[in-house]
Amino acid sequence: MDEIATAIADPVRRRILAMLRDEPLAAGDIAQRFAISRPAVSRHLRVLRESGLVRDELVGRSRIYRLDPGPLVELVEWLTALVTADQWERHLDALETEVHRTRRERRSRGPAEHRREHTA
Structure with a gap:
């Protein structure tokens, strides 16, 4: 490569x-x-x-x-793995941010409001 x-x-x-x-x-x-x-x-x-x-x-x-593009296959696969890993990492980072945001919102509303959400 x-x-x-x-x-x-x-x-x-x-x-x-x-x-x-x-x-x-x-x-x-x-x-x-x-x-x-x-x-x-x-x-x-x-x-x-x-x-x-x-x-x-x-x-x-x-x-x-x-x-003869054959020898490029290994390089393309390696580059694709880098790009794909980066995309997954960004998706997981976005998910983590959303989880933290949701937890902050729930804490700021307090336990009484949180219980009303689940019983309604």
């Missing part, structure tokens, strides 16, 4: 992944979309390939890159 997180940490690599989400592209086509040098784009593609996020295939004289 660390290798995947490192690979997607760079904004250029994230842009490449977004491009490949839409369609497979030749390395030259990817490089043309950036203001950085072709060797720099090649290094980014190598990082993505080594992390397993892209696959490449030699077609004639062109190297075609395709997105």
Whole structure:
């Protein structure tokens, strides 16, 4: 998972992944979309390939890159667990606040009024 997180940490690599989400592209086509040098784009593609996020295939004289989202599954599951845990924590905090508020209200009304609520 660390290798995947490192690979997607760079904004250029994230842009490449977004491009490949839409369609497979030749390395030259990817490089043309950036203001950085072709060797720099090649290094980014190598990082993505080594992390397993892209696959490449030699077609004639062109190297075609395709997105492989499979390695992202573990990272997505980990992030989802964080978000889900946070949501539950917020719900439980809200419940605890409501319980404390209700108890305060009951104490401030006094025991006689509380008994009338339950007998009515």
